[in-house]
Amino acid sequence: MQRPLAGLTRKNVGRELLAGVTLVAIAIPLNIGYAQIAGLPPTAGLYALVVPTIVYALVVSSRQLVASPDAAAAALVASSIGGLAAAGSADYATMALAQAIICGVMFILMSVFKLGFLANFLSKPILIGFVGGLALDILVSQIAKMLGIRIDSGGEFVEKTIGLVTGLGTLNVWSLLISVGSIAILLIGRRLLAVVPWALVVMIVATILVVVTDADGAGVAVLGEVPAGPPQLTWPMLSWTQWLALVPSALALTMVTVAEGLLVIRSYAEKRHYPTSPNRDLLAFGVGNIAAGASGSFAMGSSTSRTAAMDQAGSRTQLPSFVLAGGTLLLLLFGTALLAEIPSPAIGAIVGVAVLPLLGIREFRELWRLDRFEFWIGVVCFLATLFIGAIPGILVAFVLALVNMAKRAANPAIDVLAADGEPSGSLLADAPAGSVTAPGVVVVRMAAPLFFANGDVFGTAVKSAVTSARDSQDVHHVVIDLEAVTDADVTGAEAFAALRDWLDTSQVSLGFSRLRADARPRLERLGIIRDGDAVYPTNRAAVAALTEK
Structure with missing residues (x-):
């Protein structure tokens, strides 16, 4: 001590x-x-x-x-x-x-x-x-x-x-x-x-x-x-x-x-x-x-x-x-x-x-320059504290914190990876039309856990990647890079199950890469990873195995 x-x-x-x-x-x-x-x-x-x-x-x-x-x-x-x-x-x-x-x-x-x-x-x-x-x-x-x-x-x-x-x-x-x-x-x-x-x-x-x-x-x-x-x-x-x-x-x-x-x-x-x-x-x-x-x-x-x-x-x-x-x-x-x-x-x-x-005049000006959304969070908290009271103000602060966190969690970075492992396009920004990792293969990475706030967003992004790529070539395989998926919840698992069904209907195989050992038991328990799913140690290994078929 x-x-x-x-x-x-x-x-x-x-x-x-x-x-x-x-x-x-x-x-x-x-x-x-x-x-x-x-x-x-x-x-x-x-x-x-x-x-x-x-x-x-x-x-x-x-x-x-x-x-x-x-x-x-x-x-x-x-x-x-x-x-x-x-x-x-x-x-x-x-x-x-x-x-x-x-x-x-x-x-x-x-x-x-x-x-x-x-x-x-x-x-x-x-x-x-x-x-x-x-x-x-x-x-x-x-x-x-x-x-x-x-x-x-x-x-x-x-x-x-x-x-x-x-x-x-x-x-x-x-x-x-x-x-x-x-x-x-x-x-x-x-x-x-x-x-x-x-x-x-x-x-x-x-x-x-x-x-x-x-x-x-x-x-x-x-x-x-x-x-x-x-x-x-x-x-x-x-x-x-x-x-x-x-x-x-x-x-x-x-x-x-x-x-x-x-x-x-x-x-x-x-x-x-x-x-x-x-x-x-x-x-x-x-x-x-x-x-x-x-x-x-x-x-x-x-x-x-x-x-x-x-x-x-x-x-x-x-x-x-x-x-x-x-x-x-x-x-x-x-x-x-x-x-x-x-x-x-x-x-x-x-x-x-x-x-x-x-x-906080100087701080508010800096927030306005850096992030308008966070600036307005500060303003709402300022006005709530001033006109509603200190205790309601702190409650509003917590609600705003949760809203801010949910907003960011609901819009994670989701990328189509190129053959060298680098992103070739963000699926939540303006991804280049027809982005693929290799002929017939799309590797998608989400830089966040899979849960209720982003499950549907992720599913929609993967469907968009496949649909967009099929405008120029056939896509037969989707690989999900799981390195950043450290956790998942029931709602996220349900959204993933709907994505899996859509891929099956579209005759697109599903595989996984870079699965974290500590996350695997939970992902298996939630049914995100199932018996028989292909799991590759790296994205290069996944591309090599799928392009040989």
Whole structure:
């Protein structure tokens, strides 16, 4: 088992500690903002940086991934629990704890049963659309906060947008000025000197400005009193019906985190050349989320932005996460009074700038260039998440994933092979009329398993090849190249039986080549290969044997 601080040496410990200080400066303002997005008190965001962070860092195999609640998770928490309890109520906070614990159990089960592959159903276009929809929903709330307009942050996207537009008459000029200044510092500062924690600079400068000018007296909302003290171990007390009501949203949170988290872990491991264990990483997410639910926080996942920041800072271990936990604990014990005067417009600006890249504008443009169908999948998922809701959005995402997979599986590459084994024409594109492998012989290859989605397509393609070839010469033999047919199902076998009957009626013999040994028992059981069928080791052997007859 890999030690918790793998990669830490005497040479890099100083750099790792400095990266940890940077992580503290980045994570604290963001987590306060994410807690507000989730409809929870600031302490819920800060508590996530203590016990859950330590537990996660002790278990995870990744040396770099930073785990924390993020914008998408916070929005999912708000949209899912908002329909079950009033934001700010005791029941709401308790449900957030329970939701995190359910997520943790799901992660652990996925780790035990090695189910991480399920996250592959969330393809890149689906993730872009889903996260983009959540990001735009968050952005509306943060814009309202930046303008000093009060809206129901727990409402639906349309309600919040209407509230923002109709509330423009109540805009607070001081809030607007703080927001504009904060955004300018964040954007310009990042370009001039990226290593500086500009979010912390914004919080400090904005807070000093509020205290000096008494801007809160002019209507600028501030964070308010934050209770001091470390996180307390607790357990959410809910009825079974309430626990069950949280399962769908916990499943959505889990799947999104698995899809994004494992991808980020793998990409950095490949980039920095160290081993990882996906099942151990799932276990780390599991125990981290249970720790979050048991210590007053909410569901946590992977933080792509913070992981990237640590990589840029030269961090190659989990030491910054331990520094983050220690720094946050010190703040909770001795420095919460410093947080009371932080202006909400500044927090809105920090979160808004952090969320902006999640809209996926650049990614959508790239999808449009590469594949229009996948672009529209992303758009539909984006709109479903935005206008129907996060949980229906994830369901739509899975349906779209299945549609996309079925569409591609139903149109496999089916080729007539030339005598040298190379395709002489695609039967699903514009195959040259009369394509044959050798005089009187047609060798056909399908580059996919034979199942319900493509069985009829394959049969039609073979019939087309024979019919087309007979326009110029006699065809007496068809050979099916089975190298890529790794599996088959009952529906595919029935479609193949119909093709066999058609070939018999047309007085065309049927043979097979390059049959995989591991696939043969199943193909025989389904009747695709029958006693007496000719099976050739290679296509050349098949052509040689048939042209000699």
